[in-house]
Amino acid sequence: MASQRANRGYVVGSPEDEIKILEDMSPTSKVQHHNKQILTEMRTQNFDVIRFATYRTACKLRFIQKKTSLSVVDIWNIIEAFRENGLNTLEPESELNSSRVESVLNSIYVHLNKRLPLSQQVDSHQCVQMLLNWLVGAFDSVGRGKIKVFSLKVALSHMCAGKLVDKLRYVFTQISDSSGCLIRSRFIDYLKDLLALPTAVFEGPSFGYNDTACRSCFDNRTQINVNDFLNALMADPGPQCLMWLPILNKMAHVENVFHPVQCEGCHRESFMGFRYKCQRCYNYQLCQDCFWRGRTSGNHGNDHEMKEYTTYKSPAKQIGHALKKSLKCVPKSNAHVPQFPNTPEKKLDLSYIINLPFEEILELLKPPTPVPVRNGYHESSIVTSQSPDVLSIDSGNSPQSPSKLTESLNSMCIDDEHRLIARYAARLAADTKDAVSTIMMLTFISLTKFGSRDSNSTFNQDFIRHL
Ligand SMILES: [Zn+2]
Numbered sequence: 083m084a085s086q087r088a089n090r091g092y093v094v095g096s097p098e099d100e101i102k103i104l105e106d107m108s109p110t111s112k113v114q115h116h117n118k119q120i121l122t123e124m125r126t127q128n129f130d131v132i133r134f135a136t137y138r139t140a141c142k143l144r145f146i147q148k149k150t151s152l153s154v155v156d157i158w159n160i161i162e163a164f165r166e167n168g169l170n171t172l173e174p175e176s177e178l179n180s181s182r183v184e185s186v187l188n189s190i191y192v193h194l195n196k197r198l199p200l201s202q203q204v205d206s207h208q209c210v211q212m213l214l215n216w217l218v219g220a221f222d223s224v225g226r227g228k229i230k231v232f233s234l235k236v237a238l239s240h241m242c243a244g245k246l247v248d249k250l251r252y253v254f255t256q257i258s259d260s261s262g263c264l265i266r267s268r269f270i271d272y273l274k275d276l277l278a279l280p281t282a283v284f285e286g287p288s289f290g291y292n293d294t295a296c297r298s299c300f301d302n303r304t305q306i307n308v309n310d311f312l313n314a315l316m317a318d319p320g321p322q323c324l325m326w327l328p329i330l331n332k333m334a335h336v337e338n339v340f341h342p343v344q345c346e347g348c349h350r351e352s353f354m355g356f357r358y359k360c361q362r363c364y365n366y367q368l369c370q371d372c373f374w375r376g377r378t379s380g381n382h383g384n385d386h387e388m389k390e391y392t393t394y395k396s397p398a399k400q401i402g403h404a405l406k407k408s409l410k411c412v413p414k415s416n417a418h419v420p421q422f423p424n425t426p427e428k429k430l431d432l433s434y435i436i437n438l439p440f441e442e443i444l445e446l447l448k449p450p451t452p453v454p455v456r457n458g459y460h461e462s463s464i465v466t467s468q469s470p471d472v473l474s475i476d477s478g479n480s481p482q483s484p485s486k487l488t489e490s491l492n493s494m495c496i497d498d499e500h501r502l503i504a505r506y507a508a509r510l511a512a513d514t515k516d517a518v519s520t521i522m523m524l525t526f527i528s529l530t531k532f533g534s535r536d537s538n539s540t541f542n543q544d545f546i547r548h549l
């Protein structure tokens with residue numbers, strides 16, 4: 083039993099242990115007091131009874147996220163705050179004192195309140211103090227009152243809201259060289275700082291940094307580009323030391339998912355969050371609170387295999403989905419990691435545009451003559467793409483369909499318009515004094531040139547009548 087617990091990373095420290103760790107982490111009494119406040123509140127949530135280290139860690143970090151309102155600050159706002167406070171010009175190893183960290187945090191919350199409606203404003207002073215003290219507790223183990231620039235970047239970019247892929251892409255820019263290759267020593271620094279986050283909520287025994295952590299992410303390849311990095315860290319399952327990370331990111335979305343089914347553990351009629359279904363007992367479902375805490379009922383046991391659900395589909399939709407799946411119409415549900423250029427993208431050089439003569443700038447700004455397009459295909463491709471394959475993609479527009487006929491008529495109309503323009507131009511040549519007609523013709527030509535096909539408009543009707 084003990085080994086089973088150890089395998090699951092089930093380590094629950096006593097309150098005395100935690101106070102001891104707290105004292106070790108932050109010797110400054112003021113910091114210790116504030117840090118203790120948020121961690122004491124976390125303790126009242128009773129997360130320690132959660133059986134699984136990954137969910138327990140994610141729950142605790144989610145609590146800190148929400149308590150400090152980082153849950154409503156997007157990764158892009160965090161990156162902007164780094165830039166605004168000049169962190170991009172500092173070496174990663176340089177240290178910031180508490181007041182400098184405080185001003186970075188302050189700018190994050192001041193900007194957040196500018197974006198939020200009055201009714202949802204956050205107490206920026208309280209958020210800054212809570213977060214500052216938690217960060218000092220996590221990264222200033224010797225109590226020097228300083229945090230490394232890199233540690234602050236890692237902590238805030240992972241504790242804020244936003245997509246995991248965006249967070250990891252940002253991190254990669256901080257730990258790769260100019261040719262887009264991972265610097266291994268920087269990756270180790272990153273892992274140390276990232277794993278300081280679980281350690282700061284007393285999950286160090288399960289997810290603290292050790293020498294095997296780096297090896298569990300990458301093999302001995304010499305060159306690791308951004309796609310290798312994303313594929314390794316976002317794999318399912320990913321490296322053992324980072325298993326809490328995707329769950330933490332998923333939690334923000336899943337906690338708003340409503341399941342209108344009864345939980346067999348607590349007998350609630352409906353619940354939010356993750357849902358678990360037993361693969362052995364018929365239609366036996368549990369809410370996340372019951373499953374994570376090991377609550378069972380009837381013949382169901384904790385050793386039964388459970389399947390996790392992050393969405394809810396009504397039975398009717400499930401049948402439809404199963405049918406589509408059997409017809410192979412459903413794409414694979416595996417999360418697809420997007421691909422990015424392996425080498426860093428070059429910065430846009432717009433200087434040459436400024437140096438151009440004014441006439442050339444005007445030329446650049448002119449809208450291009452549009453190539454006639456139908457249903458996303460260019461005219462030329464329509465002529466040559468009458469194969470059944472292409473038509474089956476666009477099944478609503480078979481040659482006999484009304485919309486296709488309308489298009490053919492429109493096309494004839496355009497040809498007629500061109501003939502009319504030619505006739506009208508010939509007439510104008512004979513009577514160049516007709517200034518009004520000249521303006522009308524030029525307007526009409528420009529409308530035609532820039533793609534207006536609205537031959538039913540009042541202007542066009544009047545124009546045609548005038549001929
Ligand atoms: Zn329940």
Ligand SMILES: [Zn+2]
Binds near residue numbers: 360363383
């Ligand atoms: Zn069961």
